[in-house]
Amino acid sequence: MTNTASPSTGKVTGIIANLAIIKVDGPVAQNEVCYIQHKDTPLMAEVIKIRAGHAYAQVFESTRGLKVGTPVAFQSHLLEATLGPGILSRNYDGLMHDLGTMDGIFLKRGDYTAALDKERLWQFTPLAEPGAQVQTGDWLGEVRENAVPHRIMVPFKLEGSYTLKSIVAAGEYKVEDTVAVLTSEAGREIKVTMSQEWPVKQAVRAYVEKPRPSKLLETGVRTIDTLNPIVEGGTGFIPGPFGSGKTVLQQAISRQADADVVIVAACGERANEVVELFKEFPELEDPWHPGRKLMERTVIIANTSNMPVAAREASVYTAMTIAEYYRSMGLKVLLLADSTSRWAQALREMSNRMEELPGPDAFPMDLSAIISNFYSRAGIVNLRNGHSGSITFIGTVSPAGGNLKEPVTESTRKAARCFYALSQQRADSKRYPAIDPIDSYSKYLEYPELQQYLAEAIAPDWVDKVGRLKNILLRGKEAADQINILGDDGVTVDYHLTFWKSEVVDAVILQQDAFDEIDSRTPLARQKYMADTVLDICELQFQFDSFEGVNPFFKRVINQMKQMNYSEFESEQFRSFEAGLKEILAERKTD
């Protein structure tokens, strides 16, 4: 799509909701971007079908008042993200327009603000020497972006090998200043600035290889880290009916996870939830970089549910492209999308408008392929310079009617490696986070690479302990079923003990108060300590004459351990609750 002599133009000949049909006077490409000049307002649109000399374009705005005959200017490029220093801490719409610099209370059509601040000066430090042989994605220089080392790279669009002809000296430059000149093998000179464009629907491939992930990504959420861990460069998804705590969980991960850059794509969700991020992240401390605010490492892509539907699809791709850009700098990126179901619905609306034959639930036939293609863009990569970077991607899915056998959930299940099923039943009984410990899984736990890492980073027998915890939960569930069928006194006391031991695991490890300052984030060392404590209790033999004493006793045990969770780790308070716990246990313990 490069070097088209002069872009085509066209005229609108038909309008159905946000689909515009355009008669084109020259060449036009699938997915090419165009602007429909409605009076003084340019309306951005993307070609999604071409038929009999007409381009069918989805308009990223309301088409109210649009008339046939309106002129259209094609852009000779696909939907692109502008990449460069100054992306972090910014709030973008789905097409990467800066929401912060738009005028007025309302989103006005055609108010297309620039993604980057073109006036700001950045302190540039060269990293490469003239004469160096470079390829796409190689690092040429560096600026400090909110304390994140932001590498200025050979533009992703350049293919083949180049010689670095010149590079500017360290100093202050704007994003559009030329900082380096490259010479191609054919002798052509290319000026490189600190910003570049990349078509969002294509994966950036500026890396050598994608190895299997092997390192745990700490989220501070016990039921994830301990039971079903996600890894750096891993993929996971969180399906759950409304009210089961998807967003609260995802926001907890976005605050707490051990990442250099966090990108949140709010895709077709509630505006007030995004406002929460806008308002709180500039105030909250980054738990991994003391003294810095969360917002400094965060980018928010907001295409809330009331914003134009067509831009919803773009928003997740924009977010992924920004993630790939930072990954190429050797950084640890976490990408969260809430919710991918809204994106799928946007696809369905367009597919319907174009009168395509529908697949299951009226979704487009290629939904599954689109989803797995998107998930495959995550991962850990080894760069040419020996560094590595990663994108960990966690998407939420909002299954219609809470039914996990619907097309979006099923397609995602094939693509993602961690499955965090939120259970309505747990949510109803306020057991948050409502991740079902038995249905959920992390495929990574089976990776020998991760097992080895966990053995070194936490404890040699850690994976074994995780298995024991899961086993206790499973046996507890079975015991509960038996008790429900046969009655409290229809089973032996052992059943009650088995059940209540699983309740200890549930209450102390699985349940976590996302709104409590201390309990909300549990570092790995503390998770190990609590897991060990719980396992020790589960190993104990207790003496009870009848089942009636079991419930009150374990309630006290749980209460005591919850108080431990609420106290600062290893503080005096923590120790005193722990001592209290030992006393309670001693009452019933037998050897």
Next chain:
Amino acid sequence: METQAFQRVYTKIEQLTKATCTLRAQDVGNEELALVHGRLAQVVKIMGDEVTLQVFSGTEGIPTNAEVVFYGKPPVLNVSDDLAGRFFDAFGRPIDGGPEVQGEEREIGGPSVNPVRREQPSEIITTGIAGIDLNNTLVTGQKIPFFADPDQPYNQVMAMVALRAEADKIILGGMGLTNDDYLFYKQVFENAGAMHRIVSFVNTTENPPVERLLVPDMALTAAEYFAIDKNEKVLVLLTDMTLYADALSIVSNRMDQIPSKDSMPGSLYSDLAKLYEKAVQFEAGGSITIIAVTTLSSGDITHAVPDNTGYITEGQLFLRRDTEIGKVIVDPFRSLSRLKQLVIGKKTRTDHPQVMNAAIRLYADAANARTKLENGFDLTDYDERTLEFAKAYSNNLLAIDVNIDTTEMLNTAWNLFAKNFSKAEVGIKQEFVDQYWVNA
């Protein structure tokens, strides 16, 4: 909406369906209004010079030589302070015998608020109903529906909430309201001496169903006027959104669109979100809070309308008849206010979150005990006590006839805890237990 002299009149309709008509016309804008045979219609599709119009009241009796006049603009509402105290139809025409409202003409269904210009909701809305204030606290700028079966008293509860909520303006958007319910609202507002704070847009069951589609946009345009231009706290009541969705499905069906789940259009989520997302808190102090009603068919929340609504709104309120006490309560299990975290323990006493959760957990234990009882098993002493607690909790706190302030609700809960349980059984953070436990 007078027609103007220079407007071109068309008299040749080429195609008619139940809800739409198609004719050849030039220079027509998308979503523009038109008058077809004296009936209001809106442009929904343009293909070359072929324009398709959706006729709100249906096409019955429209001849092919009917007069079609284009207005050159989408539906509008005249906004000014004179809206207050008035009743309008779905097109914004007075139905109370009063004069047309003079004021600035605004397009309805306007653009969305830039999310970065929103303020985080932080002002509590108190209703005196503990099932709401204690367990599902409402906040200005929130959007929340009642999920209710048609036989439940949702209109009564909503009117009660509206009047107690201390809003500057209450805007009622009635869709498919029965005439009786319309008169009920009118009477309740009049009796409360609140008419000067009320604006109503009403489509009753006597009006054509497709007209309903304009009601929420009318109501929300009026709401935006008061919230932005006047910095007022506006409460919008939308009832019944299920009937609104039904109208959507009628239109999409007549437009030959492929239906998705439950015969609803594939765009249902976006259509509903566009309305509900008008709920907002502005920096300057104005706010729009939306309380809606979504009627269910025999409690089924997996149906496309309540399901999509649940994903859009910030929680939902369920009403249920508690047979133990013979009163209607706000169901603590299925109800949820997502924004409560922004105010509970912050604008209310600090023990609020923990007390709320503990009470619900114990109430859940009672439900388990009841199941045991029904299955013929013996109850433990603890089971007995939870049942005792549940009854009192239901009667003194969950019932919708409770009207007390939040601190009193918390004190009531602590009393019930101490009366029925030990400290460990209640399981609240030690510092609150030390402070509030009621020693017998």
